[in-house]
Amino acid sequence: MSNQSISFKGLRLLVVDDDPDTRTLLTFLFELDGAEIVTAASVDEALEIMSVFKPDILISDIYLPGEDGYSLLLKIRNLEAKRGRKIPAIALTASALDEDRNHALLVGYDIYRCKPIDLEELASVVASLTGLEQYV
Secondary structure, three states, X not given: XXXXXXXXXXXXXXXXXXXXXXXXXXXXXXHHOOOEEEEEOOXXXXXXXXXXXXXXXXXXXXXXXXXXXXXXXXXXXXXXXHHOOOOOEEEEEOOOOHHHHHHHHHHOOOEEEEOOOOHHHHHHHHHHHHOOOOOO
């Protein structure tokens, strides 16, 4: 990603995925472009992190151990309603089922993408959802 002209300097991302390779890859790539990344492997861990880390965007898998990514986003949206702040959310999952896509969008994910994801496309979606200028 760093060969393109998107800068994520100062952007705060929360990545929730039970796959350590996905967390590592996204952390490495977004940090190269200046973002601050915090990762979680479960809903409980993500909610605990959100109590102290205020992300600008959420990237979450749907199928997590225990509670799923749908539950995570519903809990986040409930918290946000009390705080008056809504962060953009991307569902990034291995499922290409239409019912999963529809459910994700219904619970409040802004974007639904299937793995494996094109990293430049993901960077462009993150920039768009967070209002970053693409050409810095």
